[in-house]
Amino acid sequence: MSRRGAWLLGVGIVAVLLLAVGIGIGLWRSSSSPATAEDTATAYLRALESRDANGLDSTGPDISDEARAAFSGATGYITDGAVGDVDQRGDTATVDVSFQLDGETRSATLTLTLTDGGWRIDSSGLGTLTVVPDTGAFVSVGDAVVAADDGIPLLPARYPLLAAPDDLVDGTASVAVLPGEYVDADLDVELRDAATGAAQAALDEHLETCTAKGGEQPDGCGIRIPWGTEFREVSDVSYRIETLPSLVLSGTGFTAGGGVLVATITGTGQDGAARTTTYRTESWMVRGDVRFSETAIALTVW
Structure with missing residues (x-):
């Protein structure tokens, strides 16, 4: 090859290399362009469609752990998301979107x-x-357990609602949550048979604590012994439970009756002499309030 031919070949190679570099820079600039408001809205819709709560982190909404858990247990998700009009004014923008949920266009x-x-x-x-x-303080929304009466921000989807704790109370519903909307959902709740058993066990434990050996009539135990007319001073009280009161639940309260309790009082009689007297009641009764935590039942005895 002549010297001139070699020189022309070298020039051609350099030109090709420069062209390739130019194309690469152009492609890099194109691919690294910042996402537009429309791009972000589209990414939001696609993440919802793919049920990817973590994929929404780059689009902006602040999603709580409760909302993520609820979303994972949703029974209906959006499909066919589309971006409509975009109105951008400086650093703010509004984007109209549409999608399908429950077979309806939203x-x-x-x-x-x-x-x-x-x-x-x-x-x-x-x-x-x-x-x-109407009963209880907690509900399950999807796979999350949340406090009732507290508004919880959620991702758009259809959510199953379940009274909690579901082994003690029964109540179900379903609700669709849409972007930017506030939804109130009433939940009818019925007590399961297991709730009475759990409440009775809690009451039994409470009353057994009430009747531990002591020298006072404990509050919230339904114990009223008329020792004031016969004793000047009481030094010891010994209780014996013959029959625990039987509990009946009613909404947010309970009554328990039919208990039999024996109390032996030791102390000083009104005449100043040592005295021991045994009292027996066959109408031992208590009342109180009922509340449910996330996992159990709790009683407040009057």
Whole structure:
């Protein structure tokens, strides 16, 4: 090859290399362009469709652990998400979106703000659900157990509701939560047979503590012994339970009756002499309130 031919070949190779570098830089700039408000709204919809709560972290809504757990147990998810009109004004934007849920076309408007990390969707990407059970203080929403009467922000989906604790109370419902909406859901709750057994066990334990050996009539135990008319001073009280009161639940309260209790009192009589007297009641009775925690039943005895 002549010297001129070699020189022309070298020039050609350099030109090809420069062209390749230019194309690469162009592609890099194109692929690294910041996401638009529309891009972020689209990513939000796709993550919801794929049931990927973690995938939503890059789009902006602040998702609690409760909301993630609830979403994982949802019974219906959005499909066919689409982005509509985008209205951008400076560092804020609103994006209209539509999607299918429960076979119906739904729509919402998302509000986004431009930050150093890109466009972020605010709380408009979540709905707020408040469940009001007629009995109990906790409910299951999807796979999360939450306090009743407290609004919980949730991702758009259909959620099963279950009274808690579900081994003691029975109540189910289903509710759809949509972006930017507030939903109140009433939950009818019935007591299971196991609730009476658990409450009776809790009451028995309480009354056995009440009747431990001592010198006072304990509060909240239904024990009323008329020793004041016969004793000037009491030094010891010994109880013997013959029959524990039988409990009946009624909504948020209970009554328990039919108990038989024997109490032996030792002390000083009104005449100043040592005295021991045994009292027996066949109408030992208590009442109180009932409340449910996330996993158990608790009693407050009057």
